[in-house]
Amino acid sequence: MQGLLDGKIAIVTGAGSGVGRAACLVFAQHGAKVAAADVDGANAERTATLVREAGGEAIGVACDVGDETAVEALVARTVAAFGRLDVMYNNAGITILPKPGQGLRRFVDTDQAEIDRIYRVNVTGVINGCKSAIRQFERQAAADPGDPKGVIVNTASVAGLIGYGGTAYGSSKGAVTILTRTLAIELAEQGIRINSVCPAGMPTNFIPGMGENEAAKASMGQAHPLGRYVDPADCAHAALFLASDLASNITGVNLPVDGGLSAGVQVRKR
Ligand SMILES: NC(=O)c1ccc[n+]([C@@H]2O[C@H](COP(=O)([O-])OP(=O)(O)OC[C@H]3O[C@@H](n4cnc5c(N)ncnc54)[C@H](O)[C@@H]3O)[C@@H](O)[C@H]2O)c1
Known part of the structure; x- marks a missing residue:
């Protein structure tokens, strides 16, 4: 079987866990050589x-996406x-965890230092990844104008599409979804595509302990119209599609991977 990314070279950030790890495995299964980057x-x-071990080719790279110099070095490496x-997958992201015994932090009670910390990874990290990738894509195009064009995929969130969850986190992901649309228009002339995947709840290390808490996972699943939570592999497969030539005429899209969560308000049958 032909892989969807045969011969392609991909960077995945936040690759040490969850979606990033799943994406490295799926991209490699589809023929890509992968740089797995994580702080x-x-x-x-x-x-x-x-x-x-699964038969693919990969290197592991320590990289803090909030540090522009480190991201430049990641691309160079x-x-x-x-x-x-060929493919830059800006996936690394963090959130603000509730204090023990409390629900979501009210925005007005959220320290600016915490908001800055989230924005540094979720927004500046994506900006750094996009800029460094574009610079490399431009070097490749200058060396050979007929060269295949690069592709960027970001992980945003359903919280970047609708009001959902914490405001600090949601607003950082909203920055990613509008960056994706705006940059898509700017890059279209060069043939460079950029899209985002927008997952809903996933029981990864994102919320510590969630992966082992069966009751919490069941309740997370029920919050989605299709009745199940999002698996990191669901997100990785969406990223694979957007990174591949199957999506060659798709750019500026923020693709929900959310079991219908952002489709609308559920009206229950009586
Ligand atoms: N888990 C969810 O419910 C959920 C929902 C919607 C969107 N997302 C988004 O999905 C993406 C992946 O999250 P996940 O669920 O796999 O979480 P995860 O915590 O399992 O993995 C995130 C990885 O990013 C790494 N990371 C954190 N800061 C970094 C930095 N500065 N530089 C490089 N790497 C860094 C972490 O070390 C970790 O390995 C994130 O962008 C997150 O915002 C997650």
Whole structure:
């Protein structure tokens, strides 16, 4: 079977866990060579090892996406290892956790330092990833104008599409969805595509302990019209589609992967 990313070189950020790890495995299964990047270098290396054990090619790279110099170095390291860059998947993201015994933090009670911390990863991290990838795509186009064009995929959130969950987090993801649309228009002339996946609730390490809490997972599933929570692999498959030539005429899209959560308000049958 032909892979959807045969011969492509991909960077995945936030690759040490959850969606990022799933995406590295799925991209590699579809023929991509992968740079698995995470602020936690040991987990990035672990993901690269899992890809290699599954028969793929990967390197693990320690990289804080909030640091522009580190992201430039990530791209340089990837190009040194694999020769070029085709797909940049800006997936790393963080949230504000509720204090023990409390629900979602009220916006007015959220310290500016916490908002800055979230924006640094969720917004600046995506900006850094986009800029460094575009610079590399432009170098490749300058060397060979007929070269395949690069693709960017971001992980936003259903919280970047509708009011859902915490305001600080949702507003950071709203920045990603509008960045995706606006940058798509700017990059279209160069043939570079950019899209986002917008997942709803996933029981990853994003909310510590969630993966092992069966009751919480069941309740998370029930919150989605299709009746199940989002699996990191659901998100990875959506990212695979957007990164592949199957989506060659798709740009500026924020694709919900949310079991229908953002489709509208559920009206229950009596
Ligand atoms: N889990 C959910 O319910 C959910 C819902 C909607 C959207 N998302 C988004 O999905 C994406 C992936 O989340 P996940 O559920 O896999 O979470 P996760 O916590 O399992 O994985 C996120 C990874 O990002 C890494 N990371 C954190 N800060 C970083 C930084 N500065 N630089 C590089 N890497 C960094 C972490 O070390 C971790 O390995 C995030 O953007 C998140 O906002 C998650």
